Amino acid sequence: MTRHVIIGLGVAGAEAAEEIRRRDPDGEITILNGEGTPFYFRPALSWLLKGRITGDEVNARPLDWTQRRNLTIISEKAVCVDTETKTVSTESGRQIGYDKLLVTAGAQAVKPSWTGVDLRGVFTYRTLGDTLAMAEHVEKVNAKNAVVVGGGILGVELAEIFHHMGLAVTLIVREARILSLLFDETASSIVARRMESSNGPVAKSPLKQLKNNCYINITI
Ligand SMILES: Cc1cc2nc3c(=O)[nH]c(=O)nc-3n(C[C@H](O)[C@H](O)[C@H](O)COP(=O)(O)OP(=O)(O)OC[C@H]3O[C@@H](n4cnc5c(N)ncnc54)[C@H](O)[C@@H]3O)c2cc1C
Numbered sequence: 001m002t003r004h005v006i007i008g009l010g011v012a013g014a015e016a017a018e019e020i021r022r023r024d025p026d027g028e029i030t031i032l033n034g035e036g037t038p039f040y041f042r043p044a045l046s047w048l049l050k051g052r053i054t055g056d057e058v059n060a061r062p063l064d065w066t067q068r069r070n071l072t073i074i075s076e077k078a079v080c081v082d083t084e085t086k087t088v089s090t091e092s093g094r095q096i097g098y099d100k101l102l103v104t105a106g107a108q109a110v111k112p113s114w115t116g117v118d119l120r121g122v123f124t125y126r127t128l129g130d131t132l133a134m135a136e137h138v139e140k141v142n143a144k145n146a147v148v149v150g151g152g153i154l155g156v157e158l159a160e161i162f163h164h165m166g167l168a169v170t171l172i173v174r175e176a177r178i179l180s181l182l183f184d185e186t187a188s189s190i191v192a193r194r195m196e197s198s199n200g201p202v203a204k205s206p207l208k209q210l211k212n213n214c215y216i217n218i219t220i
Helices: 013-023 042-050 128-140 155-165 185-197
Strands: 004-009 028-032 071-074 076-080 087-090 094-099 100-103 145-149 168-172
Touching: 004 013, 013 100, 013 168, 042 128, 042 155, 145 155, 155 168, 155 185
Parallel strands: 004 028, 004 100, 028 071, 145 168
Antiparallel strands: 076 087, 087 094
């Protein structure tokens, strides 16, 4: 029996696991999941923050998916791969042998080395954990303003979300304009003007506590 080990449970890891199972119905498939959450739709995190979906709806598969596909999930980070002994070690010291190894560890948000970057109230935006922590913080401190660093798709999307939460938003962009990798100057300036002028009435309703079955209620 082949022992397949996959590092990472994002869309690449989950899709690969399904395809491996299709081709090898009896093989052992183990997935190391550093986030410790069920497999969720990363692009849907913004919908979660906007309150358009609930915490359950962010899950990309039914909760019995792993049983139905006979997958073993280990909620730990891989820290070392030994290709001689064909072993993956996890942060707790666990050793997992493999015949075939697939690394689908994706990407991580870059945390700049600025002074104060680890202070309370400073977040990156990549994971479900980041999203829940950010929303919880906005509610806990009754935030009145937000500073978003980065003028790409996620920065602009976050700025819009915070605006609709009723926060005053400052967007800091390194380039001369927002969305510079996507748009030409004309299109960028149309979006920027629209953002700057959008000071109309904003419907606000309080964030509900976000935990496992998280739910945010924001009217946009
Ligand atoms: C908020 C947001 C919105 C987005 N919206 C869109 C969109 O609308 N359209 C689009 O095309 N793309 C979008 N993206 C990008 C898209 O989510 C990524 O391209 C996609 O998630 C990449 O999938 P992946 O499986 O390769 O990696 P990831 O989704 O990064 O998954 C990798 C997983 O591996 C885990 N991992 C990493 N290291 C280890 C380790 N050592 N041990 C165990 N596990 C580990 C990570 O914790 C993570 O769970 C968005 C991204 C974000 C953050």
